[in-house]
Amino acid sequence: MVASIVVLCGGVGAARFLEGVVRAVDPATVTAIVNVADDAEFHGLHVSPDIDTVLYTLAGVVDPVHGWGVRDDTHVVQDALARLGRDIWFQLGDRDLATHLHRTALLREGVPLSEITARIARSLGVRVHVAPSSDERQATMVRTDDGWLAFQDYFVRRRQRDTVREVRFDGAATAARGVLEAIADASVVLVAPSNPIVSIGPILAVKGVRDALSRTRAPIVAVSPIIGGEALKGPAAAMLASLGHEVSPVGVARLYSDFLDVMVIDERDAALVAQVESSGARAVVAPTIMIDLAAKERLARIALDAAGAPARA
Amino acid sequence: MVASIVVLCGGVGAARFLEGVVRAVDPATVTAIVNVADDAEFHGLHVSPDIDTVLYTLAGVVDPVHGWGVRDDTHVVQDALARLGRDIWFQLGDRDLATHLHRTALLREGVPLSEITARIARSLGVRVHVAPSSDERQATMVRTDDGWLAFQDYFVRRRQRDTVREVRFDGAATAARGVLEAIADASVVLVAPSNPIVSIGPILAVKGVRDALSRTRAPIVAVSPIIGGEALKGPAAAMLASLGHEVSPVGVARLYSDFLDVMVIDERDAALVAQVESSGARAVVAPTIMIDLAAKERLARIALDAAGAPARA
Numbered sequence A, B: 001m002v003a004s005i006v007v008l009c010g011g012v013g014a015a016r017f018l019e020g021v022v023r024a025v026d027p028a029t030v031t032a033i034v035n036v037a038d039d040a041e042f043h044g045l046h047v048s049p050d051i052d053t054v055l056y057t058l059a060g061v062v063d064p065v066h067g068w069g070v071r072d073d074t075h076v077v078q079d080a081l082a083r084l085g086r087d088i089w090f091q092l093g094d095r096d097l098a099t100h101l102h103r104t105a106l107l108r109e110g111v112p113l114s115e116i117t118a119r120i121a122r123s124l125g126v127r128v129h130v131a132p133s134s135d136e137r138q139a140t141m142v143r144t145d146d147g148w149l150a151f152q153d154y155f156v157r158r159r160q161r162d163t164v165r166e167v168r169f170d171g172a173a174t175a176a177r178g179v180l181e182a183i184a185d186a187s188v189v190l191v192a193p194s195n196p197i198v199s200i201g202p203i204l205a206v207k208g209v210r211d212a213l214s215r216t217r218a219p220i221v222a223v224s225p226i227i228g229g230e231a232l233k234g235p236a237a238a239m240l241a242s243l244g245h246e247v248s249p250v251g252v253a254r255l256y257s258d259f260l261d262v263m264v265i266d267e268r269d270a271a272l273v274a275q276v277e278s279s280g281a282r283a284v285v286a287p288t289i290m291i292d293l294a295a296k297e298r299l300a301r302i303a304l305d306a307a308g309a310p311a312r313a
Helices: A012-024 A049-059 A076-083 A094-108 A113-124 A151-157 A179-185 A200-205 A209-215 A236-242 A249-255 A267-277 A293-306 B012-024 B049-059 B076-083 B094-108 B113-124 B151-157 B179-185 B200-205 B209-215 B236-242 B249-255 B267-277 B293-306
Strands: A005-009 A030-034 A040-042 A045-047 A129-132 A139-144 A147-150 A166-170 A188-191 A220-223 A262-266 A282-286 B005-009 B030-034 B040-042 B045-047 B129-132 B139-144 B147-150 B166-170 B188-191 B220-223 B262-266 B282-286
Touching (some): A005 A012, A012 A030, A012 A049, A030 A179, A049 A094, A094 B076, A147 A151, A188 A293, A200 A209, A249 A262, A249 A267, A262 A293, B012 B030, B012 B049, B030 B049, B030 B179, B129 B179, B179 B209, B188 B293, B220 B293, B249 B262, B249 B267, B262 B267, B262 B293, B282 B293
Parallel strands (some): A005 A188, A030 A129, B005 B188, B220 B262, B262 B282
Antiparallel strands (some): A139 A147, B040 B045
16 A cells, blocks of 8 residues: 655745655655645635745745745835835745636636635645645734734734634635545554644644544654744744643644654654653654754654655655 | 716727717716727736727727737736746736726726726726726627638637628617716717727617717717728727628718718718718818827817817817
8 A cells, every 4th residue: 555644834934844745755655744724815815824935835836935925036016016105015936926826716617725725835836735624714813902803914914923823724625535544544654843723723623633633543642832932933832832832742742642652853852762652653863953854854854753654756 | 067078989999989089078077988898807817908909009009919918018927927838818917907907907896897997997097087898798799601700719829811791789778887977977078080980889888878869958979980991900990891781981971870960971982972972971182191299189180179169179
């Protein structure tokens, strides 16, 4: 039987991890299940930030500076929108905007997001099966001292400066076709080093996903996004802290304790092995910072090895 | 009382005529009532070709080669849409696309097209009151030997190569707020040298417009789009012929005979004065080819003079 690798994904961190995975195994055997709770509408266009980051990265066209958006993109439309008096706090390059236009037009025709994503992946030459966790609308909301904010308001417009007091996911999203089956039939499930609260959290909140993870016979291996008490990117550390979780692989392992088999933690956190293992998962210590393509591939191989899954030589 | 000039407008020909009108009178006294039956959706965006041609021309940003679209526009989005597999036979530059995005987003919020057009005009610094004939959907359909076609299919995709056997306007559009009042209260009504069938025709088909033109006390002056048996641009001549109309100012005057007071015809058609006048309108012979700004202004002044309306010195 061909190994089938499922990877639970947020945005930039997951995309970089996937770059390693597709060097360790045949990309056609990989299903990336991607968070959609960051999706939002700008100028009437449906934007799926995490899906696009994964697609652009795997297609090799991602902007290497930001980790999202298209490399060398222009901003002619956005500048013209500003002149028309529109608020353009959410950056949209021209090439990127074409993706949103295409997606939005197809959604309005009634094509499900999963099918649209598959078509865009094909156009971009991406061989990984990139699957939105749900075809339905799910929206991350964060409560701050100024009240509840939509995720992109918190994340982009207000630059994550608010302390997050509570997180909820609006919309009782059901899993997109094939998602629960992919988890059930997987050889390995990997949880990318994404924000456990607002990237992996919404995937786990999709109906049936958490249960499918508990039931699958596949080993489940997570890579900790927290290294030495900090997140390499984004507000994961601050969010864990303000929500009362330990800001370490231990805190992350506890959030996944009902399904996790192995947690890959960074060498800097080697002292935490016993604590991680007290949550029920085995801990594997490795260099986890993905500084270059070789490091990404090495990390992917370590995660696959930890699951006992064969990678390509 | 301040003179108020109403101009019935199609696209490129009308926009060029308006450039002359705003040099002859205060732009703030001019209301351009513009055809919306060419409007269409591309990639989920609502495109209003005639309105945009009028706006871009009056704003001084129109592409001088085509007479539509934005000068020096780029096509990054369109190229990316093509790579995503979309059919891009309808050209959309990036700056132009921002207008459609803005308009579509506002339409989906429930803002009427007339209000949206006023806002875009303001953003572009256009002082003429540019008014869609209707806030409702009206769609020109042309019957060809291949059956009925949507207007842009006939006009752009198939490059007007089909013989037009019949024209109809779908949608029982009512006049946008202020349109009938503008005609009733006008000092002068000018009919721009636009296609009488598919540019002026749909405006006349909007409920109440033809009646308002018959009732207004304002003199109504049309400029013939047909010169020496030909249209300077577009399929007006072929369309008049295939629909059984005379391909001359006489044929045009007859289409407007229930409301027209004066028809401005080109010097080359001087021999047709008596025939034009047999339709009931007075004929004024003048050079009507708008080769430059001076010619546009001269033509506007001739039309206004013919109506007995005072232009600025």
